[in-house]
Amino acid sequence: MNSPVIRPRRLRATPALRRLASETRLHPADLVLPLFVREGTEHPLPIQSMPGVVQHSLDSARRAVTEAAAAGIGGVMLFGVPSHRDATGTGATDPDGILNVATRALVAEIGDALVVQTDLCLDEFTDHGHCGVLDSHGRVDNDATLVRYREMALAQASAGSALLGLSGMMDGQVAAVRETLDSNGFADTAVLAYSAKYASAFYGPFRDAVESTLDGDRRSYQLDPANRREGVREAQLDIAEGADVVMVKPAGGYLDVLADVAAMSEIPVWAYQVSGEYAMIEAAAAHGWIDRRRAVEESVLSIRRAGADAVLSYWAVELATWLNEKDAR
Numbered sequence: 120m121n122s123p124v125i126r127p128r129r130l131r132a133t134p135a136l137r138r139l140a141s142e143t144r145l146h147p148a149d150l151v152l153p154l155f156v157r158e159g160t161e162h163p164l165p166i167q168s169m170p171g172v173v174q175h176s177l178d179s180a181r182r183a184v185t186e187a188a189a190a191g192i193g194g195v196m197l198f199g200v201p202s203h204r205d206a207t208g209t210g211a212t213d214p215d216g217i218l219n220v221a222t223r224a225l226v227a228e229i230g231d232a233l234v235v236q237t238d239l240c241l242d243e244f245t246d247h248g249h250c251g252v253l254d255s256h257g258r259v260d261n262d263a264t265l266v267r268y269r270e271m272a273l274a275q276a277s278a279g280s281a282l283l284g285l286s287g288m289m290d291g292q293v294a295a296v297r298e299t300l301d302s303n304g305f306a307d308t309a310v311l312a313y314s315a316k317y318a319s320a321f322y323g324p325f326r327d328a329v330e331s332t333l334d335g336d337r338r339s340y341q342l343d344p345a346n347r348r349e350g351v352r353e354a355q356l357d358i359a360e361g362a363d364v365v366m367v368k369p370a371g372g373y374l375d376v377l378a379d380v381a382a383m384s385e386i387p388v389w390a391y392q393v394s395g396e397y398a399m400i401e402a403a404a405a406h407g408w409i410d411r412r413r414a415v416e417e418s419v420l421s422i423r424r425a426g427a428d429a430v431l432s433y434w435a436v437e438l439a440t441w442l443n444e445k446d447a448r
Contacts, residue, residue, distance in 0.1 A: 143424040145416070147191035147439035151236070151389070151431045155328050156180045157200040158217035168324035169394055170401045172433050174200055180221055181228045183436075184235075190439035193429055194234030196284055197221055199243055200329050207252055207267060208244030212274045216244075219278040226279035236311065237280040239271050239296070240287040248333030250287040250340065259340055264289050269299040276305040282364075286313040288340045293360035311389065312357035314365040315350030315376050317342045321369045321395030328394065350376035351383060358386060367427070369393040371418060374425040381426025390427040392419065397433045412441065 130140040155174045157164060163173035175183060184195055199218030201210040210216040218237060226235050241264070242250045251264030268287065275283055283300075285292050293312050300308050318341035326333065342349055350373070354365045363386060367377040370390035381388045400418060404411030415434050422430050432438065 143420060145420055145423060145438070145442055147442055148193045149423065149429045150192045150419075150435035150439055151194045151196055151234075151429055152183075152187050152192055152435035153196045153198065153391075153431055153433060154180060154183060155198050155200055156217055156221040158202045166324070166328045168327045168398055169433065170398075170405070172328065172397070174328065177221060177224055180225060184225045184229050184233070187436050188229050188232035190436045191443065192233060192435050192439045194236050194282070195225070196236045196238060196431055197225070197280075198238045198329055201244055204244055204246040204332060206246060208241040211241055211244040211267070212270045214274065214278070216274075218243075219274050222275060222278035222280050234281050235279065236282040236284055237275045237278075239268060239275060239283045239285050241267060241271075242287075242331065242333070243329045246332055248331045250337065251289060259289075261289050261291070261340075265291060265295045268292055269295055272296040272299050272308075273303055273305075276300060276303075276308045280308065282309040282311055284311045284313065284366075286316060286366075286368075288313065288316050288337075288342075291360070293357045293362045297361040309363040310361065311364040311366060312354075312360075312362035313368055313391075314354040314357045314362070315342060315367045315373070315380060317344050317350075317369065317373060319344065319369050319372070319393070319395070321372065321393050324394035324398045344372075347376055347379065351379045354380045354384060354388075358384065362386065364389055366391060369396060370422045370427070370430065371396045374421065377422070377425045377427060381428075387428040388426060389429045389431065390422050390425075391431040392422060392433070394433070416441070 130136050157174035160176045163175050163179040166172050187195055201217050222237055240250050242248055249259050251259040254260040318338045357365055366389045367373055367380055368391035370392045377390050400414050403409045419430055
């Protein structure tokens with residue numbers, strides 16, 4: 120008796136078969152849109168290095184979050200762009216600072232239709248551009264920074280943020296923020312730990328978006344791109360400290376780290392498709408070198424395939440619209 124001919128291509132023969140055999144699927148609820156809100160502007164301002172992305176005014180941010188909810192995405196992550204910066208980032212904890220004002224406005228606008236999240240880091244608010252408080256030698260002081268993070272956590276939770284994105288990469292930041300929230304009546308406020316955040320060149324356009332004043336780099340506290348196991352170790356530490364979600368950032372160049380973290384984690388694992396990843400695809404598509412829609416879909420699908428439960432992406436709403444159109448057919 121002849122052996123059967125093994126033909127894996129059978130399940131690729133038609134669109135219906137490919138859909139039925141698909142191992143990984145995208146859904147709007149798995150997407151989070153980063154939003155920049157700029158203090159003092161009445162109109163959205165384009166970000167040159169990120170075509171299609173803007174610094175929002177409060178009014179345009181309200182419209183954007185309404186559109187995001189209508190598209191069915193899971194949430195928005197807010198970043199503030201203040202008009203004033205100082206050494207300790209006082210604008211980050213000012214109830215009238217742009218990030219806290221925007222949080223209150225968007226929570227009032229959208230309610231529970233999606234999750235309003237906030238970036239908990241000092242870099243947008245400091246005049247030196249680092250993610251923490253500097254000591255007398257110009258180095259980031261980990262423990263002094265934790266004091267500011269505790270204060271930021273209370274300010275953001277009070278403003279209505281449902282999930283705090285701890286992106287500063289300070290040792291002990293999750294434990295410090297979790298303790299502060301729990302002891303001040305915010306036990307239900309969730310903590311997202313940017314656990315495996317690498318010192319990447321792909322953040323360049325983001326620094327344009329927040330008008331970063333950084334002179335130098337953040338290699339003393341962000342992870343070395345050469346280190347794979349360290350990303351897992353950092354995620355394990357954050358889980359032990361009480362994180363509700365852990366993050367790998369950037370996504371595309373760190374799919375191995377993402378897969379490792381997803382394999383060991385008992386809590387949700389997210390990934391951030393960062394500004395440089397966005398800008399590269401947009402630039403190549405603008406020159407006609409790649410199919411823009413297919414490249415966007417494939418890039419996000421690969422992040423989900425590697426193990427991300429949710430993806431922060433500047434294409435979140437556009438991609439959700441495409442997915443909804445497919446489902447409507």
